[in-house]
Amino acid sequence: MNRVEKLSADTKDVMAELGRQAKQAASVLAIASREEKDAALIAAADALRHSTASIVEANALDLGAAREVGRPDAFVDRLALDEKRIDGIAKGLEAIAKLDDPVGATIAEWRQPNHLKIERVRTPLGVIGVIYESRPNVTADAGALCLKSGNAAILRGGSESFHSSRAIHACLVTGLKAAGLPAAAIQLVPTTDRAAVGEMLRGLDGTIDVIVPRGGKSLVGRVQDEARVPVFAHLEGICHVYLDRGADLDDAVPIIVNAKMRRTGICGAAETLLVDKEAPEEFLKSAVTALLDAGCEVRGDAQTQSVDPRVKAATEEDWPTEYLDKIISVKTVDGVDEAISHISTYGSQHTDCILTECYGTAEHFLKRVDSAIVLHNASTQFADGGEFGMGAEIGIATGKMHARGPVGLEQLTSFKYVVRGAGQTRPE
Amino acid sequence: MNRVEKLSADTKDVMAELGRQAKQAASVLAIASREEKDAALIAAADALRHSTASIVEANALDLGAAREVGRPDAFVDRLALDEKRIDGIAKGLEAIAKLDDPVGATIAEWRQPNHLKIERVRTPLGVIGVIYESRPNVTADAGALCLKSGNAAILRGGSESFHSSRAIHACLVTGLKAAGLPAAAIQLVPTTDRAAVGEMLRGLDGTIDVIVPRGGKSLVGRVQDEARVPVFAHLEGICHVYLDRGADLDDAVPIIVNAKMRRTGICGAAETLLVDKEAPEEFLKSAVTALLDAGCEVRGDAQTQSVDPRVKAATEEDWPTEYLDKIISVKTVDGVDEAISHISTYGSQHTDCILTECYGTAEHFLKRVDSAIVLHNASTQFADGGEFGMGAEIGIATGKMHARGPVGLEQLTSFKYVVRGAGQTRPE
Incomplete structure (x- = not known):
């Protein structure tokens, strides 16, 4: 010494x-x-x-x-x-x-x-x-x-x-x-x-x-x-999953649960679920129930709260929060454009995902969401250099200069x- | 107003x-x-x-x-x-x-x-x-x-x-x-x-x-x-041409004159000529005479001064100087490694060139000189986005982050x- x-x-x-x-x-x-x-x-x-x-x-x-x-x-x-x-x-x-x-x-x-x-x-x-x-x-x-x-x-x-x-x-x-x-x-x-x-x-x-x-x-x-x-570097990973009206619910729910719950402490874990208001009623209910049943606390807007009594009320503070824990915020939005706008306002340009079988809507989202990684029909937990085939990463960057995404x-x-x-x- | x-x-x-x-x-x-x-x-x-x-x-x-x-x-x-x-x-x-x-x-x-x-x-x-x-x-x-x-x-x-x-x-x-x-x-x-x-x-x-x-x-x-x-950005372009013992003098001299004199005010203009001491005697003399005859002031070390009475004495201040004018500094060096070491000490990591027909020496130089652009047997005045086929450039960067060379x-x-x-x- x-x-x-x-x-x-x-x-x-x-x-x-x-x-x-x-x-x-x-x-x-x-x-x-x-x-x-x-x-x-x-x-x-x-x-x-x-x-x-x-x-x-x-x-x-x-x-x-x-x-x-x-x-x-x-x-x-x-x-x-x-x-x-x-x-x-x-x-x-x-x-x-x-x-x-x-x-x-x-x-x-x-x-x-x-x-x-x-x-x-x-x-x-x-x-x-x-x-x-x-x-x-x-x-x-x-x-x-x-x-x-x-x-x-x-x-x-x-x-x-x-x-x-x-x-x-x-x-x-x-x-x-x-x-x-x-x-x-x-x-x-x-x-x-x-x-x-x-x-x-x-x-x-x-x-x-x-x-x-x-x-x-x-x-x-x-x-x-x-x-x-x-x-x-990335300061935080406020990753979103957007569940579109065009999603295949059977595929979508496991992705939502995986994106949030596989590991909650990593930067690619989902923190907010955005659900299309025009989606069939069961979409919101199925997603929220699956999350709750997996042991996740759900903080939702009024519409989300209406589907299950276990859902707590989300406040304005929830949207820009990276929980890194078994908690998710859920918001209903007016289609893909409000989802994009929410992500642009509250996101951290890390990793964001759209779940839909509608190719046009997916492309619209992938083009407009300005994040290092944008995903279609796959879990945000893939945000990782190893999963990208890079072998190993020293970190994930959200800046746009030189390195972006897995480094x-x-x-x-x-x-x-x-x-x-x-x-x-x-x-x- | x-x-x-x-x-x-x-x-x-x-x-x-x-x-x-x-x-x-x-x-x-x-x-x-x-x-x-x-x-x-x-x-x-x-x-x-x-x-x-x-x-x-x-x-x-x-x-x-x-x-x-x-x-x-x-x-x-x-x-x-x-x-x-x-x-x-x-x-x-x-x-x-x-x-x-x-x-x-x-x-x-x-x-x-x-x-x-x-x-x-x-x-x-x-x-x-x-x-x-x-x-x-x-x-x-x-x-x-x-x-x-x-x-x-x-x-x-x-x-x-x-x-x-x-x-x-x-x-x-x-x-x-x-x-x-x-x-x-x-x-x-x-x-x-x-x-x-x-x-x-x-x-x-x-x-x-x-x-x-x-x-x-x-x-x-x-x-x-x-x-x-x-x-x-680049702060300055202190570009070097190294004339190796293995050069083809007939090819080399026009490149040296072009690198310095085509336009003297641009960042890719050569500012220093390094000449291999082991090169045949005529190499130094031919290069220096061609520059002087083209209207260039030559500031050289003792050996360079000995080849023509018009050559002025170079001082330590000349090596790190970007003249942007009809002036060149000339130094004799102990082969490619001293050339590389001189460039590493006085250069600006912009554009540097080796003139040689010896492939091995060229590769040695191209690998070791840590500049945005390294050239073999071509004029440094090609350091330009248009000449690189990029159509147009907003500038030339000497940093290593994101953009390097023509932007x-x-x-x-x-x-x-x-x-x-x-x-x-x-x-x-």
Whole structure:
């Protein structure tokens, strides 16, 4: 602990040095081969498994501190590492090693009339700052995704998982060294001083190219407000399901229940059900009953309340609320256009869904709803990089710049134009 | 002028209202058809030609003011509009109408094992702020590119071209109205108050999605420093040509002269020539003589000075300098790696070129030089959206986020994921 306390005194200098090291490492990573990067990931996975005992020991320090300050059991459980969870983290690294290397891939190529051959080729972004909360596995997941996409990572974990993250990070460094890559390719902020976050948000003298926050709304909100560098994030996922008059009720009800109840704590969970007033009467009743029977609290407008006495009254505050819990708000709307307008007013541009068999209505909705993900006849819980076939994601972005939706390896890259000529000069 | 002065008093309110109007217009533009957008551009071109007299009259006010404050002839010339130039602006609008509509295009599509069909579809960014200097034609060019890409534009022209820009803008509004599109799709800031720029850089309450500055280094520098929203720009174009030992001298010399001298004031003009020390002696001499004979001042290191008495001594200040003039700095380097290292130290990540017939050396350079555009055996003056086949560009970006290199219609878009299902729910 002495080292950590000493560092806290001069966090600004420590962070500036991390930035310099990261930038230097980034230039090596940018031209590292797929084989080198994969070898580092596989060696890191091996190191994790071999270091199980010391990781569990470090984790015990964090767990003890968490219990001491009376953290709830759910919190302590999220923090806890055992052999099985450590093996899971190692498997995650191996899975990322198996993904295609995005760097160097040609995204587009064409030849101009003057025979210049122009290619758009993927390049890394540079240095990615990741700021996260208590889950120590993010250290490995985020570090590995940055490495595989050729970016240097500066990781700032939560102070509650400091010792666990440090033990995991040591294994990543072992992997990097084994593969002959710079240890600074993945750096963990070596202090729990909160000033370190502020330094990262200011970009460490232009060395950080993008910040990815992983955590709750207050963390993401602070990062979005204060960052002077681009941020890939979503503040919240107020996801809507619109049940249209043209829906097939047998298909629709299971989707509604799945969208809300499969997991209520994820950003792609539905928070509001909008039901077409012109739909047959049974639509609203069937959907609401299925939700209630699945153990969901339903807060509805007057029409929704009329179908079941268990429905509570929704207030204006419900529409912009992300419950992340077994609660849903239900509103009846005047067809697809009022649904779109409600989503535009209260949504978070994350993921929204229409249930209908009417192709024209579906296209109308898919075109007009301005969200990162728009779905037709499928659960909003598919809003996930893995489910999209991206292999793994570092998060989901609702901004429109650069990355939108699940942020996987490709979204962690930029590109450059490579132009090949044969002596061409530009005429007047 | 009264209206303008009155508005200056409450610039903050005026700008906030522009932002609200733009956001509203953006939601209409986002779903406007190609036909509507093209009709607006063609009607605007017609309006420009029909309004030649009034535009020339408005321009005369700007020209008179410029002469009165003693602006140099070159400045007055850039500002001047006549029938031919106005016709050129109209032709520019018609050319943009002919380009493909990027909005709604499917960038990628695939089917997941569970039969979900996932598409990445281009969408507009939203509202684009354009801040430019004296050239009044930017009003039309930038407005048209934003419109065609489905974005609302807020244009802030230089105060010296205020009347000219206002006259051109009136024609754009005529075109929008003729096509039934909102007049607020392209707004011109109706005040010359400098505070308006500050308001735009703060994003007008989150309504501006991206800022594009068009102008000199001081304008771009201010925008990059102060903007709280993403910026597509390049601060400068310190472009290098590296003459490798493996070059074909007959091909190389014309490229070097073209890269420097075709136009010296554009960002893709070469500013530094790096010559391989291992190249045959005639390489350095031929290149330097050709530049001197073409009327270029050459500032070189000791070895370069030794080949011709006309070569002046380069100082450390020359390497990071963008002359934008008939001046070039020349340095001899120890092969491709020192060239890459020099470019990494002094370059601006804009456009850099290698001249060699050795494929391996070329690939080494193209992979390692971290610039938006890297060229092999072709002039740096090809750094231009038109020359890349993009039709037109709103500028060139050297950042790595979202847009890099020439910023054309596609770079002014974002995307969303459209997911089509048939009742899929996500399993546990």
